[in-house]
Amino acid sequence: MIPFHAHVPIISWRDTAMRKPALLCALAATLALGAAAPTFAADVQIGFTGPISGPASFLGQQMKWGAEQAIAELNKRGGVLGRKVSFTMLDSQCRPAEAVSAAQKLISQDKVDVLMGDLCSGATMAVMPLAESAHKPMIVSISTLPEITDKAGVGGNKWVFRTVPNDRMLASVIGTQLAHTKTISFIAEDTDYGRSAVKLVKARLGADAKVVSEDYVKSTETDFLPVLTRLRSTKPQALAVFMLDQQGYNLMKQYTQFGLKMPLVARPPLLAPLAKGLLAGGKFDGSWTVYPYFDQYSSPANDAFVKPFVAQHKQGPHYVAYGVYESIMVAADAIRRAGSTGPDAVREALAKTDYQGILGPITFDDHNQSHNNLMLVQVEHGKLGVKLIPSK
Known part of the structure; x- marks a missing residue:
């Protein structure tokens, strides 16, 4: 995360920013009429770090797009537990120290209900102890370093889950x-x-x-x-x-x-x-x-994900967009089954996940690692062909 100075704002993306002026205007109008101020249920908050700036910022953009699509779909269905879902993404530049600073802000200031891992494994590893000490459910949606799995679940950090196959x-x-x-x-x-x-x-x-x-x-x-x-x-x-x-x-x-x-x-x-x-x-x-993912794989579930993504962004989703999208859906499913955003309840619900994802079912083993299908993509006559392969 870029340090805050008077002339350098903290780099972040929030999907709720454009709604705030309208919300304030509506509230002001209500008060002007002498009516009691309405009570709004707090959003279900998802927070994650990623490279908004730096060499991998183009992947950070894809992460944001994946989050936006997941949030839009969830809210179109009525949100989760009758509450809207929102997200905040803070810049890590794929660096461990910046990722920790960003995650601390997401936990202490933004009060996110679920934390998500970074693009780069080193940054994700650095944040894991913070999630554990704060008792904050954390889903690793992109990073593939095996040590993340080794340190999670039984005998380790019970707050960290991974929805992507590891290296x-x-x-x-x-x-x-x-x-x-x-x-x-x-x-x-x-x-x-x-x-x-x-x-x-x-x-x-x-x-x-x-x-x-x-x-x-x-x-x-x-x-x-x-x-x-x-x-x-x-x-x-x-x-x-x-x-x-x-x-x-x-x-x-x-x-x-x-x-x-x-x-x-x-x-x-x-x-x-x-x-x-x-x-x-x-x-x-x-x-x-x-x-872990290729947008040209054709199936009803993947087509339903890819079509609106391409319509919105004029390009297909990268693996990182898929990873963030899928993890937000898994988080929403766990919160729905838990019946609350209480951290212990959400963590316990995540451990019992049996979610039908884009490429197949997502469940977690004793180390909170999912075993999604993988894709073997080969070049033949200048074109890409894809084959689905179970991960082990």
């Missing part, structure tokens, strides 16, 4: 896909996510598989020519990529300039709108990614 589950599917790969290189962002993902996938490679190279780059790095030059001579069968969209897109552009032929696998940003033009030429045929 261990993703690595299991990736390892299966790489079963016949004999030589492989890795390139990943130098973060908890990047290093953990590479470690998990390496542990699942076949006994005769050889790791040709392993490179980690800063999240701000844009020049991949040294790595690609080396790959052109070593010629691994596949290049496993673990990066956020913009950086991965830069890698893909330079990859095509070098005329490399090995497929990109694991978590390259093949689904990103930026990458669409690069795929069309067929240069990435044979590449694939395992992802």
Whole structure:
């Protein structure tokens, strides 16, 4: 969260901001007529942190859009427990310290009923102890670091739940896909996510598989020519990529300039709108990614989510928009079953969740981890094909 100064406002997004002037006018009119002031039930408050500013701010925008759609749908149905639902998103820049400051404000000042995790795993991990000490139910909707699951539920932080598959589950599917790969290189962002993902996938490679190279780059790095030059001579069968969209897109552009032929696998940003033009030429045929969500998967439930999203924003929902949307729906379901927003009641209801989500049922195990279906997305003839795969 950006520190408050007189000339720098705290960066936040609130869906209730535009309703306040109208509400105040209505209240003033009522008082002018001499009538008793009406009593308004407090909104059910959802709060989360994310990158409103910084390199990942485009994903923060998608998070906001996902929240807006979920809130609009819930309120159209009458809200939750007869109360409107609202959300507040504060800026973390994907940094742990900023995420903690933002979460403290959401808990102590905004009085949110449910807290949600950040985009970046490091930021989410930093907020988890705060949720525990404040006895605030927290849903992790995007971050995939396995340690979040390890620290939650039985024997750990009972206030934290995760609705998205973690990297261990993703690595299991990736390892299966790489079963016949004999030589492989890795390139990943130098973060908890990047290093953990590479470690998990390496542990699942076949006994005769050889790791040709392993490179980690800063999240701000844009020049991949040294790595690609080396790959052109070593010629691994596949290049496993673990990066956020913009950086991965830069890698893909330079990859095509070098005329490399090995497929990109694991978590390259093949689904990103930026990458669409690069795929069309067929240069990435044979590449694939395992992802928690892909908007082009066709089913009645996903179509009902995607259609209004595209109509509103002129682009499909990213995985992060889906993650926030789904988690808000899970939170609303738990509050409805709990019959209140009391933290203990909501936490107990979350533990008993059996919610029919967009990709299938969402339930939580002893470590408060859901086991949603995953998506294997492959490039064939310049186009993306998708297959639903159960997570383990």
